[in-house]
Amino acid sequence: MYPSIIIDLKKFRKNVQVLRDQCHKRDVKMMAVTKVFCADHKLVKILNEEKVDYIADSRIQNLKEISTDIPKVLLRIPSHGEIEDVIQYSDISLNSELSTIELLNSESHKYGTKHGIILMIDLGDLREGIFDENEVYNVVKRVLELPHIELRGIGTNLTCYGGVIPSIDNMNQLLKYKQNIEEKFDISLEIVSGGNSSSIDMLLEDKIPSGINNLRLGESLVLGRETAYGNYIDGTYNDVFCLEADIIELKVKPTVPIGQIGMDAFGKVPTFEDKGNRLRAILAVGKQDVDHRELIPFDTIKPIGSSSDHIIVDATEGHNIYEVGGMMLFRLTYSSILSLMTSKYVTRYYDE
Ligand SMILES: *Cc1c(COP(=O)(O)O)cnc(C)c1O
Numbered sequence: 001m002y003p004s005i006i007i008d009l010k011k012f013r014k015n016v017q018v019l020r021d022q023c024h025k026r027d028v029k030m031m032a033v034t035k036v037f038c039a040d041h042k043l044v045k046i047l048n049e050e051k052v053d054y055i056a057d058s059r060i061q062n063l064k065e066i067s068t069d070i071p072k073v074l075l076r077i078p079s080h081g082e083i084e085d086v087i088q089y090s091d092i093s094l095n096s097e098l099s100t101i102e103l104l105n106s107e108s109h110k111y112g113t114k115h116g117i118i119l120m121i122d123l124g125d126l127r128e129g130i131f132d133e134n135e136v137y138n139v140v141k142r143v144l145e146l147p148h149i150e151l152r153g154i155g156t157n158l159t160c161y162g163g164v165i166p167s168i169d170n171m172n173q174l175l176k177y178k179q180n181i182e183e184k185f186d187i188s189l190e191i192v193s194g195g196n197s198s199s200i201d202m203l204l205e206d207k208i209p210s211g212i213n214n215l216r217l218g219e220s221l222v223l224g225r226e227t228a229y230g231n232y233i234d235g236t237y238n239d240v241f242c243l244e245a246d247i248i249e250l251k252v253k254p255t256v257p258i259g260q261i262g263m264d265a266f267g268k269v270p271t272f273e274d275k276g277n278r279l280r281a282i283l284a285v286g287k288q289d290v291d292h293r294e295l296i297p298f299d300t301i302k303p304i305g306s307s308s309d310h311i312i313v314d315a316t317e318g319h320n321i322y323e324v325g326g327m328m329l330f331r332l333t334y335s336s337i338l339s340l341m342t343s344k345y346v347t348r349y350y351d352e
Pocket residue numbers: 033035058075076094157195196197198216217218219220227
């Protein structure tokens with residue numbers, strides 16, 4: 001069935017191995033992040049076999065589906081409506097709100113367990129994390145009084161909302177927090193989680209200050225690249241995931257629509273540049289599955305537009321011979337993998 005997302009399991013395994021080994025070589029533990037592929041079972045199986053240190057996802061529904069002996073981490077700050085699931089299906093969660101941590105404590109008490117937390121500190125990217133220094137110490141003080149919560153460490157998230165790149169400076173700020181917390185409360189913090197795939201450049205350049213001992217990696221595992229500068233990582237693959245969609249119409253048509261132009265299917269008024277007659281293919285996949293601008297053709301063809309269920313591709317300059325009933329193949333980006341894996345209309349094929 002098409003459209004299909006083709007997943008190369010050997011290539012994924014290689015990416016996992018390369019990144020895990022690069023982390024371990026530097027005494028950094030790896031949290032393998034599964035959200036972009038919706039914790040697909042075959043990919044999670046590889047994470048199990050390759051013995052990553054943690055399996056992490058932002059959705060508790062995904063963690064619920066994962067069976068593993070590896071500790072499971074909830075990346076998104078828990079919502080008050082999912083506390084029971086968080087206690088049942090994750091070992092550790094990232095947190096920044098005391099009221100939430102208190103709920104986790106009482107729920108853990110009911111289950112007779114202890115829940116681990118990593119306290120998130122916002123160093124300027126302005127997504128999650130405590131921003132005010134005094135608040136950090138006040139929250140730690142209170143957390144240490146909660147009998148069913150174990151403060152496993154601290155962490156920060158960068159290059160997500162604000163695009164702030166990890167640096168020696170902001171990594172040292174995180175380490176300073178660790179030192180201050182340890183001294184003020186006479187405890188030792190096991191985990192200092194220094195970020196996501198945007199920290200890999202620093203990792204590979206051996207610029208991550210020692211003491212940062214954990215990274216949470218998602219995009220780099222699936223696309224073989226770091227996300228601070230977009231560089232590919234030696235020894236990894238960028239085509240673990242590909243989209244194959246079938247051609248349902250192939251005709252030569254003008255580039256400019258004929259008639260008075262009003263709104264398109266999504267309420268926007270489109271504009272067109274006249275390039276004369278072009279060979280246009282319609283693919284049986286649409287906005288409901290993926291944004292056509294996030295498809296990277298292997299051939300010199302170009303996705304030029306889409307509606308809910310159709311993507312139009314200019315195939316005039318293609319080298320391959322296309323025909324109705326045939327296929328077009330694309331490499332993918334982070335956001336196109338995310339949306340295709342989430343669409344129930346897309347079939348998953350595994351290259352074993
Ligand atoms: C998604 C996510 C990650 C993984 O980020 P990548 O850029 O895909 O490596 C790490 N930490 C948190 C909190 C996340 O939500």
